[in-house]
Amino acid sequence: MNRQLQSLLPIGMIGAASLMGTSAQAAESILVRYKGSEVNVTRRELNTFTDTGELPPSLQTLLSTDAELPGAVRTILADPIKVPNFLKTFIEGSNGEFLLFKLDQVISSTEGRTERGLNSLKLAVLDSIEDDRVSFMEIIDKHPQNTIRVDVTSLEGTYQDVSGFVERIVPALEVAKGVLSDFICDCKTAHVTPKRPQTQNISTHETSTDPAAENCGELETVTQPRPSETPLSAESEGESPTAQPLATTTTQ
Numbered sequence: 001m002n003r004q005l006q007s008l009l010p011i012g013m014i015g016a017a018s019l020m021g022t023s024a025q026a027a028e029s030i031l032v033r034y035k036g037s038e039v040n041v042t043r044r045e046l047n048t049f050t051d052t053g054e055l056p057p058s059l060q061t062l063l064s065t066d067a068e069l070p071g072a073v074r075t076i077l078a079d080p081i082k083v084p085n086f087l088k089t090f091i092e093g094s095n096g097e098f099l100l101f102k103l104d105q106v107i108s109s110t111e112g113r114t115e116r117g118l119n120s121l122k123l124a125v126l127d128s129i130e131d132d133r134v135s136f137m138e139i140i141d142k143h144p145q146n147t148i149r150v151d152v153t154s155l156e157g158t159y160q161d162v163s164g165f166v167e168r169i170v171p172a173l174e175v176a177k178g179v180l181s182d183f184i185c186d187c188k189t190a191h192v193t194p195k196r197p198q199t200q201n202i203s204t205h206e207t208s209t210d211p212a213a214e215n216c217g218e219l220e221t222v223t224q225p226r227p228s229e230t231p232l233s234a235e236s237e238g239e240s241p242t243a244q245p246l247a248t249t250t251t252q
Contacts, residue, residue, distance in 0.1 A: 032152060034062050080134065081162065091125060100122055101113075
């Protein structure tokens with residue numbers, strides 16, 4: 001019996017450790033900043049605030065400067081943004097940094113804007129857009145770092161920039177990219193297609209114009225002496241009549 005209890009002790013310790021680990025994971029801290037002031041809340045407290053509107057004491061103190069501020073922060077954090085299905089490809093490309101820089105103004109690493117912090121934010125965004133919708137709170141929940149900073153000072157402006165970019169500008173860029181790609185393909189096709197008849201025309205032209213050029217050369221060679229010979233012959237014929245009157249005058 002004692003041996004059985006001893007054998008179960010490690011299992012119980014592992015289960016307790018797992019529960020402690022889960023509690024520690026749920027208690028990750030978030031530094032919420034507003035106009036230079038900053039408080040520390042847990043993810044669970046922030047999630048409770050966005051779900052129910054219940055303010056933890058620390059946030060209540062931070063956001064008490066304006067009666068409408070808590071409601072606005074809650075709405076923006078929880079409001080989903082519709083995501084196009086090609087946003088993942090866009091974020092993974094070189095142009096995706098613009099969106100990450102915008103999001104980093106609100107959700108950032110405590111170390112500031114670093115490559116590691118941007119990569120963590122990128123992972124959180126990519127993990128959040130799987131269902132074609134994303135919210136700031138979802139990105140916060142899936143951020144891989146233990147401690148992050150959420151700056152709500154410019155939260156509304158950043159949300160408008162990000163939502164407008166994702167819902168309107170990125171699809172427009174994708175359409176423009178497709179149109180430009182089709183235009184380039186059409187230009188290449190139009191440029192390549194005439195080459196065959198053009199080559200044939202050129203070869204035909206060359207074969208047809210070479211004899212013509214030779215004929216023209218021959219004609220020029222033949223016709224050029226004739227005008228020059230005609231005046232010379234005319235002058236020689238003109239000299240003989242003038243010579244005859246001189247001979248007649250001498251005889252008389």
